[in-house]
Amino acid sequence: LCRECKRLTILNSELFTLTYGALVTQLCKDYENDEEVNKQLDKMGYNIGVRLIEDFLARSSVGRCQDFRETADVIAKVAFKMYLGITPSVTNWSPAGDEFSLILESNPLVDFVELPDNHSTLVYSNLLCGVLRGALEMVQMAVDVKFAQDSLRGDNVTEIRMKFIKRIEENLPAGDE
Amino acid sequence: MADDVLFEFLHMEMVSHIYKEQASRGEMDKDRATCVSALEGMGFRVGQGLIERFTKDSPSFKDDLDIMKFICKDFWINVFRKQIDNLRTNHQGTYVLQDNKFSLLTQLSSGKQYLEEAPKYLAYSCGLVRGALSNLGMDCVVTAEVSPMPSCKFQVVIQKI
Numbered sequence: 310l311c312r313e314c315k316r317l318t319i320l321n322s323e324l325f326t327l328t329y330g331a332l333v334t335q336l337c338k339d340y341e342n343d344e345e346v347n348k349q350l351d352k353m354g355y356n357i358g359v360r361l362i363e364d365f366l367a368r369s370s371v372g373r374c375q376d377f378r379e380t381a382d383v384i385a386k387v388a389f390k391m392y393l394g395i396t397p398s399v400t401n402w403s404p405a406g407d408e409f410s411l412i413l414e415s416n417p418l419v420d421f422v423e424l425p426d427n428h429s430t431l432v433y434s435n436l437l438c439g440v441l442r443g444a445l446e447m448v449q450m451a452v453d454v455k456f457a458q459d460s461l462r463g464d465n466v467t468e469i470r471m472k473f474i475k476r477i478e479e480n481l482p483a484g485d486e
Numbered sequence: 487m488a489d490d491v492l493f494e495f496l497h498m499e500m501v502s503h504i505y506k507e508q509a510s511r512g513e514m515d516k517d518r519a520t521c522v523s524a525l526e527g528m529g530f531r532v533g534q535g536l537i538e539r540f541t542k543d544s545p546s547f548k549d550d551l552d553i554m555k556f557i558c559k560d561f562w563i564n565v566f567r568k569q570i571d572n573l574r575t576n577h578q579g580t581y582v583l584q585d586n587k588f589s590l591l592t593q594l595s596s597g598k599q600y601l602e603e604a605p606k607y608l609a610y611s612c613g614l615v616r617g618a619l620s621n622l623g624m625d626c627v628v629t630a631e632v633s634p635m636p637s638c639k640f641q642v643v644i645q646k647i
Contacts (some may be wrong), residue, residue, distance in 0.1 A: 325493040327535045328610075329527040332500055339507065353503055357495045364491055392492050421535075436496075472586055 326420050333433060343430040350432070354439020355446075362444040365391070373448075376420060378402075378472050380450070381409050384471075391419050391442070397469070413467040424461050433461050441471065449477045490589075497590055501525065501606050510532065517518055522609045529613020530620070535619040536565070553622050554581050561618060566590070566611075579644035581617075584637070591636035604632040615640060 334351075336346045369387050374380040381399045383414075390396050397419060401410040418434045437452040445452050451474040458464035540543045541558075548555045558570035562585070574583035590607050608630040616628040623646045632638045 315607050321537060323539060325496065327532040328493060328496055328500075328528070331532050332496070334531075335524060335528055349503070356502070357499050361492075361495055364495075392489060394489065434594070439585050 325341065326418055329418055330422060330435065333383035337428065337431070343428055343432075347430075347435045349402035349431045351439040351442075354436035354441075356439075359438070359443075359447050360375035360445025361392075361440060366408070366442065377406060377409075380445070381411075381471070385411055398436045403468075403472075407473040409471055410457065411469040411471065413460075413469070416467045419461050423463060429462070432456050432459065432462075434459070434467070441469075446477065449479060451475050451477050462476075489530060492591065494590065497607075497610060498593060500569070501529075505606060521606070524624055525609035526613035526616070529610040529615075530617035531613075533614035533617025533619075534621045535617075536614070537561075537621040541622070542563075547622065548580070550579075550624060551575070551576040553619070553624060554583075554642070557615065557618065562613065565614060567591070579646070581642040583642065585640070586637045588636050594635060601632060601635065604635060604638075604645045605630075608638060612640065615642065 312315045333346070333350070336349050337343075338344050365388055369383075371383055373385060374383060385397045385399045389411075392450065395413060395415060397411040397413045399409055399424065400412055402408070416434060420439070423430060423434060424433065434456065438456065441454045442452055453474055455470055455474040456468065457470040458466055458468035496643045501532070506516075508521050516558060526566065529576075545622065547556065554573060554575070558573050562568065562570050562583075566574055566589045568585070568589070570583045571586045574582045583636075586609075591604060592606065594607065612628040613632050616626060619626050619628075619642065628640060630638055630640045
């Protein structure tokens with residue numbers, strides 16, 4: 310890429326991360342404590358996830374996943390790559406196969422971010438948990454998603470832990486033929 | 487990479503969140519202005535940040551018109567995925583940038599139905615433009631109006647010192 314084009318590319322991918330940063334800053338102003346901000350980020354992420362799934366399915370044309378392992382692979386290798394340009398690794402499966410970790414060597418959301426001292430319990434990237442939860446709910450999976458490690462808080466990597474709770478039955482409208 | 491879609495989803499949710507929160511806290515009239523200024527303020531800081539990284543080692547611009555052309559082309563392409571369709575100026579510090587298919591409005595229905603809602607979806611972008619121009623040495627006021635959906639006009643008025 311010529312130098313001009315490269316600079317233009319940088320500009321574009323920073324729009325999301327800078328916007329996200331401005332949002333977190335605003336939430337920290339609006340809410341009194343980190344827990345509340347974490348909750349709001351999760352809620353907003355959920356609202357995004359329930360709509361993002363349609364965009365994802367349209368772009369990726371992946372079929373229905375046969376099992377949770379396949380879901381994990383699709384999330385890591387297709388979804389994360391498509392939207393965030395990274396491919397986390399899938400590891401630490403529970404023996405029952407209902408829980409796994411996504412390990413992110415780098416987290417694009419935190420590119421220019423440092424947590425100030427008085428926000429030690431802020432889960433900066435919590436939006437991601439909500440997005441994953443909302444998206445999977447739309448494909449009939451109830452999951453629990455949370456950060457197990459966070460590079461912003463001093464861990465070496467960022468680890469998202471995903472646990473399958475149960476299958477959601479599809480609700481047919483009353484009186485459907 | 488589809489990160490421009492991520493920004494659009496995030497933007498819609500941000501607008502929705504800010505208005506929901508203000509609605510649950512009190513009177514609507516006063517809060518509408520607060521919502522707009524919160525969104526505009528966020529956009530302003532991001533606009534400053536974006537421009538800073540882009541023009542770090544660029545040659546400086548010849549004049550205000552040169553800057554506005556940059557905003558209409560390079561900046562708009564990178565932020566809103568297309569160029570400005572029409573730029574007009576009175577050569578006395580006022581510029582009107584017309585985008586016939588503004589990317590943050592296309593998700594809303596076309597036509598008159600959501601006309602009243604549209605300003606919410608323009609506040610952040612006005613801030614982006616104002617922030618970008620501010621870092622390029624142009625202090626201005628940026629407003630926007632829908633005309634009609636999904637077309638909109640951004641008006642930039644340079645503030646005399």
